[in-house]
Amino acid sequence: MFNATVETHPNVLFATAVIGGSVVNPAEGNKAICRRFVQKIFNEGELSLIWDFMSPDVVSHELADSLGDSEPQGHGREWMADLISLYRHAFPNLRFEIQDQIAEGDRVVTCLRMRGTQENALMAIAASGRKIDIAGILVDRMVSGKIVESWFHLDALGMLRQLDALPVLNRQPQKLAPVSHDTAPRSSLPIAGWNLAPALTQPALVS
16 A cells, blocks of 8 residues: 655645655655556556545546536546446456656646457447557646546547447538539538538447
């Protein structure tokens, strides 16, 4: 288990972490905690330890939370544990490799490489036996050695492409009316006669 104590001083803006008896830069201490989080939770699947890394009132964000005008809907530790369990079930040999880390203030950005072989279903995607190798990014906000807010984004499009789970695009434009050769100013496309929206077919679902 990773143990970190915190010492503060009225003249110090951020807490100083003491790891193994050695005082380290607070940003470096936060990075070390996040590295161990990736190793123990993501790679080793010791989900019971998630309570040691995340605050009880942690807020975990989905990608959709960062978009649109609606108020972000955060999730707790249980949601994060369920999400990791879902991926580890689909990819039993799941492995996250830390490519880079940047820390400033109370934030840690961890650039990840996610690899694995899909041996079981992932939601609506049937087991394919295909390998994935995609990028991801994890942004954590730290307070007193624990994650209090987290953003976790993966290259979902790249993963679906590698799993051959994307719908097939019909790249042949469909004529809806006789083609007009009149064009709009500064445009090389006909004004009318073409449907540029591709026809989509549904991907195979789990039976």
